[in-house]
Amino acid sequence: MTRLLIIVLLTFFVxxxxxxxxxxxxxxxxxxxxxxxxxxxxxxxxxxxFFSPYSISEALAITYGGAQKNTADQIQxxxxxxxxxxxxxxxxxxxxxxxNKKLDSIVLKTANSLWAQKGYTFKPNFxxxxxxxxxxxTNYLNFKKNGSRNKALSKINEWVASKTDNQIxxxxxxxxxxxxxxxxxxxxxxxxxxxxxxxxxxxxxxxxFYLSSGEQVTEFMRKEGKYFYYDDDIIxxxxxxxxxxxxxxxxxxxxxxxxxxxxxxxxxxxxxxNIFKDMQMSTVAIRIPKFKSxxxxxxxxxxxxxxxxxxxxxxxxxxxxxTKNDLKISKIIHKAKIEVSEKGTKAAAATAVVMxxxxxxxxxxxxxxxxxxxxxxxxxxTGTILFLGKMASVMSCLK
Numbered sequence: 001m002t003r004l005l006i007i008v009l010l011t012f013f014v015x016x017x018x019x020x021x022x023x024x025x026x027x028x029x030x031x032x033x034x035x036x037x038x039x040x041x042x043x044x045x046x047x048x049x050f051f052s053p054y055s056i057s058e059a060l061a062i063t064y065g066g067a068q069k070n071t072a073d074q075i076q077x078x079x080x081x082x083x084x085x086x087x088x089x090x091x092x093x094x095x096x097x098x099x100n101k102k103l104d105s106i107v108l109k110t111a112n113s114l115w116a117q118k119g120y121t122f123k124p125n126f127x128x129x130x131x132x133x134x135x136x137x138t139n140y141l142n143f144k145k146n147g148s149r150n151k152a153l154s155k156i157n158e159w160v161a162s163k164t165d166n167q168i169x170x171x172x173x174x175x176x177x178x179x180x181x182x183x184x185x186x187x188x189x190x191x192x193x194x195x196x197x198x199x200x201x202x203x204x205x206x207x208x209f210y211l212s213s214g215e216q217v218t219e220f221m222r223k224e225g226k227y228f229y230y231d232d233d234i235i236x237x238x239x240x241x242x243x244x245x246x247x248x249x250x251x252x253x254x255x256x257x258x259x260x261x262x263x264x265x266x267x268x269x270x271x272x273x274n275i276f277k278d279m280q281m282s283t284v285a286i287r288i289p290k291f292k293s294x295x296x297x298x299x300x301x302x303x304x305x306x307x308x309x310x311x312x313x314x315x316x317x318x319x320x321x322x323t324k325n326d327l328k329i330s331k332i333i334h335k336a337k338i339e340v341s342e343k344g345t346k347a348a349a350a351t352a353v354v355m356x357x358x359x360x361x362x363x364x365x366x367x368x369x370x371x372x373x374x375x376x377x378x379x380x381x382t383g384t385i386l387f388l389g390k391m392a393s394v395m396s397c398l399k
Contacts, residue, residue: 025091026383028080029057031269033385035080039302041264041390046212050295050389051336052189052349054099055110059187059351061092062112062136063311063329065129066321071310078307089133096134098382105243107192108379108386111163112136115156115184117143122183126321136185143181153177156184160350163188167337167348176331176354183327185353191377191386193242194344199223201342209289209394210371212259218394219290220370221342227286228279229365231255235263237275238284238367242344246381249345250276251288252374253367260372260390267374288369289394292339299332314358330356338389347377347387 033053040049057079064075065085075081081088099108112134116122118141130136141155142148153172160171167190177184199221207220228239234255241248252275254263300312310316316328336349369391377387 024082025088025095027269028082029053030272030383030385031080032057032078033388034268034272035306036302037267037388038264039305040297044390044392045261046392048293048295048390048392050293050338050387051297051334052347052351052387054384054386055187055189055336055349055351056299056332056334058092058096058110058112058134059185059332059353061088062114062130062134062185062187063353065089066123066126066318067311068317068319071315071317072320074308074310078303089129093133095382095384099379099384099386101246103244103246105194106247107190108247109163109191110187110189112188113159113186114138115152115186116140117182120182120322121324122322123320130185143177144179149177149179149181150174156186156352160186160188160352164190164348164350165192165346167346168335168350171333171335171350171352172354176333176352178356180356180359181330181354182357183321183353183355185355186350188350189348189386191247191347192344193247193377196241196243196245197223197225198344199342204290204342207287207289208370211393212372216394220287221290222285222287224283224285226281227284229282229284229367230275230279231365234266235275236365236367237279238286239279240286241380247377247379247386249340249375249377251367251369252376253369254371254373256371260374260392263374282365284365284367286367286369288340288367289391290341291391291394292337293389293391294335294337295389296333296335299334300329303332316358318355326357327355328358330354336387336389338387345377349387 060079067075096110114130114136116138127138141152143152156172157170161169203222204219206217209216209218230237236253239248239250254260311329318327319325331354333352338347372392374390376385378385
C-alpha cells in the first residue's frame with residue numbers, strides 16, 4: 001500500500017469519524033430538546049411554550065468546558081453530550097459553522113460571550129475553549145458595586161439586544177446579578193426566514209381557534225401547494241420550507257378529538273425520526289394562524305429535575321474554570337420570542353448562565369391548524385432543532 005493511499009484512507013476515516021461525531025451531537029441535542037420540552041410542558045399544560053434548545057445546549061456546552069468530575073458527569077448526562085470534552089467542543093464548533101453558513105434569503109446568527117468580574121482569575125484553557133470553539137470573547141466588568149453592577153447589566157442586555165435584532169431587549173434584570181456574581185455566560189440566536197412560497201395577505205381571514213376549553217377568534221393564513229406531509233392516528237404533520245430550503249418550520253397538529261396531551265406523551269426522538277422519514281410530498285391546503293409568542297424561564301429547577309444538581313450547589317466543581325474552585329451556577333435564564341406572518345418567521349432567543357461564588361400521500365389534503373399544536377424550526381442540513389414550541393392560545397391580532 002503506497003504512502004499516498006495510506007494518507008487518503010486516513011483522511012477519509014478521520015472525516016468519517018468527525019461526521020459520525022457531528023451526527024451524535026445533533027442526536028444528543030435532539031434528545032435533550034425533547035426531554036426539556038417534556039419537563040417544561042408539565043408546568044405549561046394549557047399555556048404557550050417556546051424556547052431554543054440549541055441556544056441552551058451551546059451555553060451549557062461552554063459551561064461544561066469548565067466543569068470537572070461529578071459536576072461534569074451530570075451535565076454530560078442531562079444534556080445528552082455523546083462524546084468527550086475535547087471532541088464535543090470541536091464538533092460544536094463545526095456545527096455552529098454549518099448553522100451560520102450565509103444565505104441571501106435567510107438570517108441565522110448565533111453568538112456567545114463571557115462577562116467576567118474584573119480581577120477574578122479564570123484559567124486560560126477555559127477562556128481559550130470559549131473563544132476558539134464558540135467565538136465567545138471575555139469581557140471584564142465590575143459586579144461588586146451597585147453603580148458598576150447596573151452599568152454591567154446594561155452592557156450585557158445591550159449586547160443581547162444587538163445580537164437578536166432587539167427581539168430580546170433584556171435577558172437579565174437587577175435581581176439576576178449580585179455582588180457575588182463572577183461570570184455571566186451568554187448565548188444568543190436570531191433567525192429570520194421568508195417562506196419559500198409566501199401566503200397571500202388577501203386570503204388571510206378571521207376564524208376560530210379551538211382551545212381545550214373555549215374558543216378564540218384570530219387571523220388564519222391560507223395556501224395550497226406541495227409540501228412534505230405525514231399523518232397517522234395521532235397527528236398530521238407538515239413541513240413548510242423557508243427560502244433556500246436549508247431551514248423549515250414543521251407543525252405537528254393533533255388529530256381532532258385526540259388533544260395535544262396524547263401527542264406530547266408520544267413526542268420522543270424515535271417518533272420524531274419516523275415522522276421525518278415517512279413524510280411524502282403531497283398537495284395540501286394549509287390553514288394556519290398568524291401568531292406570536294414570548295416565553296421566559298429560569299431553568300434551574302427544571303435542569304435539577306433532569307439531573308444537573310451539583311452544578312447549582314456548594315458541591316459544584318468548576319475547577320476547570322478557576323483554581324479557586326469557588327463557583328456555582330445561580331441561575332440559567334432563557335428567553336425566546338417568535339412571530340409568524342404571511343411573509344415568514346422572526347425568532348430569537350438568549351440563554352444566560354449566571355455563576356456566583358459558593359455560599360401518507362393524497363391528491364388533496366387539508367391541514368387546518370385551528371386547535372393547539374406543536375411546532376419547531378429545524379435546520380434541514382444538520383437536523384438541528386433550533387426552536388421548539390407549543391401554540392396553546394393564539395392572539396386575536398398581530399400589530
